Amino acid sequence: MITLSAADTFRGLLPVLRPEWRGMLWSYAVGTASALTLAGVTILTAWVVGHAVVERTAPEPAWWAVIIGLVLLRVVLTWREMDVSHALAYRVLARLRMALFDAYARSVPGRRREHSGRAATVAMDDIEKLEFFYAHTIAQIGASLTLFTASLTTASILLPEAGIVVFTGSLVLASSALYWARTARRLGEQEQRERSDLSTRIVDALGALREVLAYGLSPQVVAETGAATARATAIARRRELLAQLVTSLREFVTTAVVIGVIVVGSAAAGVLSDTAQTRLSPAELPALIALALVGVAAVTDATATFTRLHPLVAGAERVSSGINRPPVVAVSDNPRQLPPGALGLRFRDVCFAYEDRPPVLTSWSMEVAPGAHVGLKGPSGSGKSTVIALAARLWDPSSGIVELVTPRGEGVSVADVDDRALREAVALVDQDSVLFHGTVRDNLLRGGAPRPDSELNTMMERVGAADWIGLDDDLGEAGVRLSGGQRARLCLARALVRRPRVLLVDEVTASLDPATERVISDVIADFPGTVLVASHRAETLARLEHVVEVAGAAPARPGSAPSRGPDPDRT
Template sequence: MTTTATTPVTADADAPARGALRALLPALAAHRAMTARTCAAALLEQGSLVALLTLAAHTVGTAVIEGRAPSAGTVTTLVALVLVRALMTWREMDLSHDLAYRVLAALRVRVFDGLARSAPARVAGRRSGDLAATAMADVEALEFFYAHTTAQLLAAGTVLTGGSVVLATVEPWLLVAVLPVAALLAAAPFADARARTARGGRTRGAVAGLSADTVETVDGLRELLAFGALSGRRRELAERGRQVGAAQRAEATWEAVAAAVRDLLIVAAVLGVVAAAAHSVTSGRLHGAWAPAAMALSLSVLGPVAESARALSQAVALRAAASRVDAAVRAPALAPPPTAPSPLPPGPLGVLLHRVRFDYGGGTVLDGVDLTVPPGTTLALVGASGAGKSTCAHLLARFWDPSAGAVRLLPADGDPVDLRDVEDTELRRAVVLVGQDTPLFHGTLADNLRLAAPGADDRALAEAARLCGVDRIAPLDTLVGERGATLSGGQRARVALARALLVRPRVLVLDESTAHLDNTGDAELAVALRQEARTTIVIAHRPAAMRRADRIAVLEGGRITEEGTWEELTSRPGSALNRILAATPC
């Protein structure tokens, strides 16, 4: 059995990058009109509240100081402002959440695109629960940023600016009480930004760890029950839950402290405004009837600033989630698309590896591999565990590109075509890789077969199922569990091979895909694979599979050390193939 080397993977957001939240703003560009409507609604909502409070205070001041009842126009205006405030509050909430969920839907697609673009190196070594946390929980956490931060910040800044201009005209001394508090409220989220980010990162990391452990527990439930390890696993999950709870409590505690600080600043502003207004009235610069209105205006423009500071504080704690999402969205393509695609010629295709070198960031795995597989032939690629056989398979499927050399498709007539020059869609039709552990999806057997060829008709489906013995497992409309849990390893292998044959590939790469089959099943599938002329590369450890191949290539030390037929290689004393066979357990 071969083992696949993988790239060491570190967490995407151990140290959230600066500007992680700013990097999320361009996602709004696709929704400019809705963003503008949301900002307008937020501005009207906050502005109407300031106008309502100011007018109401002036009405009360006039009634108390001058003894005049409010006019019909004033009452009508107050009622209208109440209605506008109520309508705009609802409208702003509706628009902001609609906008947020539209952006999140697009972000999820971009995260999945990023994972697909950089797979398998980015996915290899990552726990599926951790990936799910990035794709779902981290993206969902950003709803607060899009729904409660962007439009509110813009509206609060506009209201503060407009209110400050009016106050400067009415009584400049009131600004002395308002502007310092507004500046402190705006700066407070950034003063503790690093600690907030660290606390948010611990929470996101703890949630991702719990998600990963939960997914693994569900997947391995049968094994845990079989070995009596479920109670220990439950204790581990409980500990993970305590870690999440501790991280969330730390965030909530510090947020409560921040809220208390904001309240104290507002109280200081109230005292300052009252003192400034009283001084202005006694000195004759402000009429007594207007004093309540001026105080109401001063404090009402601080309200949106305080609320924005609260929202910004929570948003800063989302930097870890934003960094993880941004890293997934910006994941580089390990096999970038060709700038000038070359079409594949019709007819059978062979394979040519020319001086191929490859490493996973550590030691060299392939070191100048030269291998030619003529069209229509079957090659068995053999070697010790870890020799790089699966790496060759991944290069043929163009999951990665070689660090040096070239992997080419070899037509019967004409020049070879480099895989890097072939469009991905055309390449996936021409070259199909079937791995040892090919997952199935929840659905029917027919659904899983059509995954490779959605347009395949029932006749083609039935033929592929017959060739690989899938029709002997169950009717094609039978539901299989998630990841094919209701099927045995050998049955899943049959489904995976039938799915591959449905594409009618010209090059088929089998990475020990029959390892779960017994000798009889292996032989049956070998017969099925020869029903149609194609180039087949089999990564094999069974002598029977090697015998059936037209040629055998032995991979050692990152190079092809010998090549020939079964008879040629086994008849040589001390050949590399004989050493491998001798070391292979029965």
Template sequence: MTTPAAPARPLTGLLRHLGGERRAIVATIVLVVVSQVCLGAISVLLAAAVGHAVVLRDAPPGWFWALLAGLVILRALLTWGEMDASHALAFRVLARLRMALFDRYAVALPTRRRENVGRAASTAMADTERLEFFYAHTVAQLVAAAVNALLGLGLLTVVQPTLALVTLTALALVLATVPLGRRRLETLGHEVVEATGALSDRVVDVLGGLREVLGYGIHEPVRRQIRETGAEAARAAGRLETTHRVLAGAREAAVALAGVGVLVSVVGRDVAAEHVAALVVLALATVAPMADAAATCARLPALRAAAARVGTELARPSVLTLDTPQAPLPEGPLGLRMSDVDFGYDDRRVLDGFDLTIAPGEHVGLRGPSGAGKSTVVALASRLWDPDAGAVDLTDSAGDHVPISAVDDTALRAALSTVEQDGALFSGTVREAIAGPSTTDAEIEALLARLGLADAVTAESHIGEGGLRLSGGQRARLRLARAVLQRPRILVLDEPTADLDEASARQVTDLLGTLPATMLVVSHRPQTLAGVDRVVEMSSREASEGTPNPRRARNHAEHAARER
């Protein structure tokens, strides 16, 4: 599987994932533009008042002060509104991007290739946080600076054309600093994002495997790796910051030259003395926001790199395809049928022409040596993946069938539950970890008693992160309880008793025997499979290198003969 490509323009490419927030972005831009214009007007009016008072030794008229007071009040209201709107927008943008990532991961993970989930976590957390400020604040700042510059140049052109030409030159000088070091900024911005992402990846991996780190005494090598990764991230950030400081010095020099040019163009010209201060401030108020915008542009490469990472994750190909048109889920008991199924990981074939039929309400066991493909059958039956070839269908009591790929995923998940051997439990109480929308505490307590957990936990017991406070066997039984409480019509279990002692395993098998759901049970333990209707044996075989297997017909016969 190749890595999906990010959009050519990553920052604008993400706008389609922001949905209705685009209107809020436009509204925030309008607020910031009007606020910036008000600030410029206040600065010019104050300079005019000072010039009037110093040169004419007279205070401006009352209407002038009323106008200035109105602008100050308006600026205060706009600033408050801008801060409120932009901060609210930032949180909504963050939520939109993270939900878009979650929705993509829901159909694109797990992939067939072993991946570092730390990258997905760091993209969803760190990279999206970088981008929320861009869409909520930076875009508005850039637009406001551009509008302010155009208005200032227009006003100067009417009042003092020579000064307008000098101001235009100053703006050009400031903007000329934007492409300076652009290639280096792009390179360093990418390095910083990748280095900090690698650090996040490493930390997520370590936290996820903290028990193993401590249990095997490998904390020193892990600390060294994190320290080295962090040092590389710090060096990359230092190089980027040094470049920003050099470019900031160039911008400050450009602004200083612009100020000198403005003063020179005003002094000695046919300009009333009381207007000099206002004109100088107007020119500088036109240039200064653009200098800030140029500084912001220097920060865009790192944001583009973060947006590219998010775009790459959002462009992940789906591991599942939904047939069109969709088919409704059959009523009543459901069966499962896998016909002539092929499946492989990269160039390693695992299933080759595999057949399995489970009638509605039937309990079927599946066993075989490691590597035979039992867990792959579980994943295909649970529709975590689609087969490379062949069909996986749901059947009803009349023998009619519906492709599992044609059923809406929400409806499918309500009808089919899977219990994986290494499945996760989320932090919180037992109720929060296993209860369905309509589950009562009485149902929870009764099921805990049947599974031999009543003396260990209650519905209110906190299980810790990932069930850390529980034993392996207790976690396994809670995962089963979670599936049972969903009242599924099909239940797929992968080694449900592997972590249990004989007594606990017996409680689990006794419970499974009473469930009306159609059931596929993968297990090595004869005791677990003793209560099923029949057992299917899977034989191990060498994986092909992506070429047709000549033993396919024989495999078909083996599977059919071994069902009993």
């Protein structure tokens, strides 16, 4: 059976599924009604067969009506149970994935040393397995326990000795899983770990496909993948053999219970002796046996289900860990709206460090006046991209304040701003910006307000993309059909379509040819709002009004950090 810690893990995900609790209860109710209906058909059939054989009496018409009604009810309930559980499964899947996505949105994986392959395994494989558990397995276990309770109670009323036999056998069946719990869970965790590592290897290989081909690593990748698959398969085979062994034990116990009920029932019916005192009619003995078999089978099903939950425990722990991951961006209890008009940026004594790494910024300050175009330069690792990310509030600083400022110098901390208002006012374009699967129009409007095609076409012309692609053209996954320069133009167009007041650009021109860099720089130079650009390209920085050097953890040099508007000495 699952341990208390495993039960706590499954229970820990229930708050996320609170809106689906009613559906879970309904699934349990329908499943229980279906199981009780089938049990009723089985027991009534055994009862009438017993009377037909022993007393040589034919079933009454009322019995046929009841049996036909129960069979029809069972058909309807079975269909309804499938309908309810499948609909609930899709909702559970959506709830868990949305909760995981929200957790990742609050805690950007890039700040931590995490692997996207493991994240993909959690989002796809683990949650897909858990959806069936919450949508069907819980209801199935509940229905089995309810059916066992009803069978045990009825058997005890009819013949207490039969109730004792059923209870004892069920206790042995339930205890059988405990003997193998530790081994089953260990094998389940090993299998899940091997499959997670396999997903990681595949993601790595697909993400570096050019390097794999260029360096002739294909045989090595295939061999490692095959070895990992073989290990996972071997563990699964061992787990299956263990399950078959336990199943054989349960079948033996079930047979023993049936024999025991036959013995005590026959004794009570006077079949084994010539005594005139009987507590049970011989004609009722088949029904009692069927009743005992229904109860034991329910315990067997519940115990087998519990045993199969072991591989899910590790997945549930990963999903729970992902959903409950600590946020890197705190949610404001009383969010503020931004004032209208132009906005600038102000960094005041900002400190920031990535997880388990030395600080990138220490007591770093800078101000960008509303409408100013400012560049950030410095060696790789100096913190340019970190400054851009903090301005976009992808992360919160360890200490210090990042503010949006008005022309009058009034500042509003980005941590206090309503998130939707912040995303409408501040747009980010970085070197790793991703285009989504879909058309150009879909990407330009992603997350923003509707815009007419005329405005979208105008923006496409501004970034120099109208000549080689149209709004209805499909981009493929992550814009795979486009070059780096083409992706950069569309990502910039997507940001500008939102009509932001602050434009943040991080190394967009780093690997572009001079002609594309010139186009991108021209568009940025024409932007009417505030611009903050991080770049190591002299050509890109030359188009900006002022340039600030970011010196890593050391404070910026006096006189170089503040930027309150255009620099009249810069040409």
